[in-house]
Amino acid sequence: MVEITDVVCSLCGCVCDDIVVEVEDNKVTKVKGACAVGKSKLMGHGRIESPAIRENGSLKDCSYDEAIKKAAEILAAARRPLLYGWSSTVCEADKVGVELAEEIGAVIDNTASVCHGPSVLAIQDVGLPSCTLGEVKNRADLVIYWGANPAAAHANHMKRYSYISKGYWTEEGKKNKKLVVVDVRKTATAKMADVFLQIEQGKDYLVFSALRAMLYGYEDVVPEEVGGISKKDLLETVRMMKEAKFGIIFFGMGVTHTGARHNNIVNAIQTTRAAHTHTKFNIMPMRGHYNVAGINQVCTWETGYPFAVDLSRGYAWYNPGEHSATDLLVRRECDAALIIASDPGAHFPGESIRHLAKIPVIQIDPFPNPTTEFADVVIPAAISGVEAEGNVYRMDNIPIRLRKLVDTEYMADEEIMEGILEEVRAIKGKESE
């Protein structure tokens, strides 16, 4: 038995890096310090066993070489290929993805497109006053979760970084802090809150506006009730914000995907700036997948833009809403897709999935999911953070290196992508001869 410390969890945007695992006979047998979902990922569960190609409706096992070759043929022949996913793999694989997209003039998009894409648009509008999670741990005396329920979705977030964690100016943990939760229902997180503001569905924009007006000293324009929250409670929240030494708003999908969508986030950021005229105030999106921040980073430094990048012109063209993955599919524009480390089969709107099911689809993933049901080439990958190492970016954009814990026969995402790129170049080289 070997004990490995400082293991980095490859599940959610928390990227906890203090996990301890035991490995016996090349298998993870014990996990300490991870949340339940993280533990299950590290322990391993049912996976795609073999590369396979669909023939007459059913998947037939084949070799890696055959699957990679088939994938390359599909992509090289496509006129409007889409390369999608990238959030649950390492940056090294993402980089090869961007290179492949350039090579074949593809649209490359990632899961931010259907989660925090609106947050990115808001940041491009007004910027983002933020910080690392350790800043929150050491300094924050006011933590606000808005449209986010970490107790369920980011189980270690409060313990490691925010409300419950202990730091330099917060030696006694939650005794030194106040917790405000804004949500449409009384979630597990809301039950812990000092102040719970139960907001009506889709009224976030109004409530941010009210808080912002109050922070700038215009409380007289705010009516007695806004979005289901009483003025009294709003005033109390504003008092807490002004009196805090260091405040932070963590926001989740409850804000990005309701009502005014990206304008909600613009308003949230402007509310943070209003609070900043009184004291230190920051804001941070609760990123979901462990490396969704990373693909945004890689895509930005390589193409100039974080998601929904169209390389069909030879240079990067960025216009989300025109050629984000779902737009492309709804318009039935795309004629082949590579799906890596994600599951549009479960997360895209029905109309997009219907088109995806009709066109050739290559899936690269360690695990089967609804996308596997209609994929034409399925390529199993090593599990990043268990069987393969590589760089990832935590939700606060801190880069951390995933560790390799056990050996595997499966190819890493990076190697598979390099194989496809090489084959595509060979095909295109022959064509131009």
Next chain:
Amino acid sequence: MVEGELLIRNGVVYDPINGVNGEKKDICIRDGKVVEEVRNPKVIDAEGRVVMPGGVDIHAHIAGGKVNAGRLFRPEDGRKGREAKTKVCRAQSGYSVPNTFATGYRYAKMGYTFVMEAAMPPLAARHTHEEIVDIPILDNAAMPLIDNNWMTMDYVKSGDMDLLAAYVAWIIKATKGYGVKIVNPGGTEAWAWAKNCDLNDAVPYFDVTPAEIVKSLAVANEKFEMPHSIHVHGNMLGHPGNYEVTTSTYDLVKGIKPYRDRPTMHATHTQFHSYGGTTWGDFESKAGAIADYVNKNEHVSIDLGSVILGDTTTMTADGPMEYSLYQITGRKWTNHDVELETGSGITPFLYSGKVSVHTIQWAIGQELALLIKDPWKVALTTDHPNAGPFIGYPIIISMLMSKRRRDESAADMHKAIYDRAALPSIDREYDLYEIAIVTRGMTAKTLGLHEHGKGHLGVGADGDVAIYDISPEERDAGRIQKAFLNTKYTIKGGEVVVKDGEVVATPAGKTYFVTPECDEKLTDEMMEKLKDKFEHYYSVTFNNYPVQDAYVPNPYEIKAPWRS
């Protein structure tokens, strides 16, 4: 490096480190290095054009978290520099915040072969290195920010300079960094509470002053045979009347002996620190006072931070400064404070020749270059992209070389230039030798890189050569600017990477990093305190913190022994 021989004949060579001033001279390169002679070389005929060593940029923000945050929140900037992929080059985007590939190509086209990334937050060092790997052609290094660190401030307070040196050694090694970078010492820590610090204010909760931090880090730096001095962005950047803070900062290290014949402090983007007046209303140039100090003293070198008119993206670890700038413009603002170490702010900015303050800023950068007598104390920079993007360097070169061009430009700008700046009254013009000094000789020497083959063309140097398509007699500012934007040839390690202004090869650059060698006992003692910081305050574990070797695929190590 490429194997084989290359002969550059008939060039007029400017190689200031070797005292070569416009001599007709052949350059011989074998297996990537300059040699005495070659036998069977490929030949490039320079046809009497200007030949210089590859350019060395001492200070630019080209890779890492804040550069990328700048790209991410400015798609409008990305749209400015689009160029399609070619057989050789990746797709390009961006003007003030170009993508990594464009960064490498554009520098190479200007004849540069080395760039120093000026500010690396230690906790995010992996990010800086990941981007550097994606910058083609350029040799590179990055300086970790060490001044707002809690470890640093703890030792400054206790006065344990040896333990501070042990920490400095550890963090430079852990980040694969090059030297000690200081940015608004104490002020950035204060910014974590939305406050700021002047030079002699106490840093909130830490009970030390910025002045003490600067002085202590200079002492710690000189305990090793460090190739570079401390590299300082002082307090009160961008504030009217800050020039006295600037000279007081220089004074702090006056008595400290450098380990060898180089300054004890490199003061960066000095334009932003040479301001007179009390408000933006009576704002004026104090470049004269700064130049006077630098002329009379030997312990300080500077770089310009010269302004390029137009839109740019400002970014610095000086969080409070970016906040003030955003309050002036009302444009978008991003901020990212980094636990126990540093911070950063980013905001777009437009320098307009119609605005008095911007016009005076524009004048100050050039005044510094022209009023400091010895060009070996001056490096040409724009603090890319803060005072303007690096592709504006050829504009500055043409201004420094042509009084006429400066006068013509001034005539189009705000009239404040005639009564609150000195530039119109300065007649000096740089010659090509001086240009070579401020763009490669001085910068390589100040970074200590001349001993590692950069910035000159002596035997043993790297075969990095720029051939500019002008004759040595050229005085036309427009033609000078054009020539310095796109070389006739750029040669990197003996390989032609640019020909007639087009990138023709994209070899990977080397990453230079320094290994300060510290006594084990001291390191162990320091380590106790450091591990406690990780145990209780960092959000990343001690073992996951140091940059792994995988992030530096082309390493070049420089050892810096402890000075006995």
